[in-house]
Amino acid sequence: MKIFVLMWVFIVGLHAEEFRGTFITEPIFNASVYLQTVGNPDNPAVVLVHGLGDEASTIWEGSIERLKDDYFVVTFDLPGFGQSSKSNELYSPLNYAKFIHYITQTYVKKPFHLVGHSMGGAIALKYTSMYPSDVESLVLVDAAGILHRSEYNNFLVQNGVNAFFDEQNGLIQGLQTQKVTSFIDKIAEKIDRKMSLDMEVVLSSEDLRATILGGSPYSIAAVALVEENFNGIPQKINTRTTIIWGEADTVAPIETGYVLHKLMPNASLKILPRTGHVPMISNEETFLNLLEAHLLNQEGIVRPTVPPNAPNYSATIRDIDGRVYTGRIGNMSIINSQKIIIKDAVIEELGIINSDVKIINSTIKSTKAVVLSAQNAKVFIVASDISGRIKLQNTKLHLLGITMDTFGKPIEALSTSMVFYSLCQINNKLIHGKEILGLH
Structure with a gap:
């Protein structure tokens, strides 16, 4: 024993x-x-x-x-x-x-x-x-x-506001979605302006890290992370x-x-x-x-998929909230709609007015010069390919991991619009940042 x-x-x-x-x-x-x-x-x-x-x-x-x-x-x-x-x-x-x-x-x-x-x-x-x-x-x-710092700021603010609204148990259901989106954008822009200080200079200086970031490892690591390109x-x-x-x-x-x-x-x-x-x-x-x-390498590599060959369909989406579309799309107009997702699609022509749209893992390609036009809209294009030009009016366009090939100017703004780029390649040029277009 x-x-x-x-x-x-x-x-x-x-x-x-x-x-x-x-x-x-x-x-x-x-x-x-x-x-x-x-x-x-x-x-x-x-x-x-x-x-x-x-x-x-x-x-x-x-x-x-x-x-x-x-x-x-x-x-x-x-x-x-x-x-x-x-x-x-x-x-x-x-x-x-x-x-x-x-x-x-x-x-x-x-x-x-x-x-x-x-x-x-x-x-x-x-x-x-x-x-x-x-x-x-x-x-x-x-x-x-x-992703680019501006994109990450927008994401965190969006989730924070959504969590706040969820906690209100419907007390603010009457608040219009577009007003909420505008509110979120303004907060994100304010945070981004605060971060516009040259953080590379701050990070490289022990004294500035102590003064501005409090010498905190968490703060230093977080800022260095979002500043990394x-x-x-x-x-x-x-x-x-x-x-x-x-x-x-x-x-x-x-x-x-x-x-x-x-x-x-x-x-x-x-x-x-x-x-x-x-x-x-x-x-x-x-x-x-x-x-x-x-x-164990049991499954091999699985790459993004494209929709199977099928007849194109066209549609006008009006006053719709929270809908997902996929497949081969000829011409689509999205008007006064929110939280619209287009995923795993091939799109020939897309028009967006007063709407919030996210396009994921898709191809936008047409024989026409302008393949996407957006007015008074918020548009995310994620992990997608674009062949053709984009035309904007008073729109926020978020491009994440997109490849874009076109003749001439890729994005034209008829009125003031913001474009955010994360890990993008446009006409063989790597772009990571943001710009304001349409200022006269």
């Missing part, structure tokens, strides 16, 4: 040792970093990178438990988070990528599967662009900060990639997932219904099944 008890204590001790982290000092931030390695180093290696928040690497506990028998799992608290030391440093995707390179060169020493969540997804994308031969495969989970990076990554996104994510817009899927030539997109920003916790079993399938 005594021998049995001693053996049991020994086995439990081994298990505890297996999950015990250690503290190391690394040379990029000169920080004390909490590092955890689990499993047999001879097994295929998986490196897990967390996002913003002091939960840090604890979000991966379920993932480590699932993977530890078949993989060598490496995770850590990024400098500035969790149990790692915190100071007034430039916690940027670039510096974090250099930090991970030091960790993997020291403790992994072979190609590995790289998994990044939220800010960690952006860091993983940056890392793969810098050290492509290190990364055997890539998993991006609800990656934050990839990822334009042109996804297209260059040939690594086998799985993009996992919670459909109900209110932190990182799902449109980012569609954009990355379009731009990354060897990427698949998995959308998890009724799942928020942290699927490894809120939808753990589904997430882990997808992660394991990716690591």
